[in-house]
Amino acid sequence: MRNFILFIRRFFNLILFLLLEVICIVLIARTQTVQGDDIMSSANLLIGNMYKQRNDVAYYFALRRMNDSLLRENIELRKRLTAQAETDVIYDSAATVPVSYTDSGKVVKYADYTYRTARVINNSVGNVNNYITLNRGEKDGVKKDMAVISANGAIGRVVNTSAHFATAISVLSKKQQVSAKLKDGTVGYVSWDGKDPSQLMMRDVPTQIKVRKGDTVFTTEYSFFPANIRIGTVYKTTLIKSKNLQVLYLRPTANFRNLQYVYIVENKMSAERRRLEEAAKKDDDK
């Protein structure tokens, strides 16, 4: 026993060092998965408030750019509005009337979205997994797994919330892929290689699908994003002859470097849908 205590005393520093490193490795290993995002997050009150203070200062310098982007978005929305008015379609977008099962003639919307605005109070593009801190939290109804979009395109997914803040993992992250489709409906995944924030990749597109430069890639209804949100535009394609596949390189339509305002999208049907999908998965496992 005495020898054991002597041994501990002699190698105390080394043991402490190894212990701390093992704690770190356990933390890192647990956050390497998409599920492990809630272990440590900047959505807590202290850090959120600090980021908010910093952003309040930086906010004034971005006002002009923000005005421009809001104007552009207004134009875009006005265009869509006139297009709708000219085609004269009666279309009830907020159909929340309960539909009984005998009422098979009515079309029930697949998803019903609620949009919340949020300000980006912290943002990064230089890491392998990039996170965005937003100034909306549980008190504003933000929950985990809601989609974050900007006027220009898809941004990310909420991974953690506190009372007043939320963190979202951005599309620029190695550990998450986003379900995407081309104009003609070809479905694939958009991923990021962790290097250049102005380049996304869509792998495993069959070669017989003709893709031209400038084609837009959209989100699909399979993912947490609402469908048909722009992700990026194709600027380069490379063929992998041996596999008969091509890789598309995309420029993201959203500018991740100067995000200011984003929308948090709540899919009101998502809870029901997830329950159903999980039940189907369980049946599969049996």
Add this chain to the structure above:
Amino acid sequence: MTTLIKNIIRFCVILLVQVLILNKVTLQWWAQPGGFPIFIPYLYPLFILLLPFETPVALLLFAGFLCGLSVDSFMNTAGMHAFATVLIAYFRINVLNALLPKNLSEYSGQTPSVKNMGWLPFIVYVSFLVVLHHAAFFTVELWSISNIGYLLLKIFASSATSVLLIIAYVLLFTRQSGGKSQRIM
């Protein structure tokens, strides 16, 4: 001011500069496609580098762990910065022993600085530990060594920038004249 309070204040200042200013500075040496990778300069290892000579290793390790975890919680990277910082906290004493002519116990009440180490040993001390820190951090962050050229480029570019920043900090916040080597902050 006692050394303890001085170091606590320095810890807060360096942490705030790191997370509120430097984390916003995303650098790229050459922006051409296929050029250098982008990175963020890291100044916070300086806190470990500037702790007094006679700090016990156990305390250094805990300080490194705390410092790394604080940066981690700001950047949503649980454990990565803590891993790298604990590593340099452990090796600090070996590097100092190798670089200094006298025994470490003879430098009681002093902190590592250009004045009591000389320019060359100080820069070697800083750059060795910074490169070690960055190598550990970026390797863990990429979580693969399949892309080793890219990893080495990133480590090289970002440690060179960090060392420049640290030397700028030391030049700015160290009293250059006066007999006693004393630090303002």
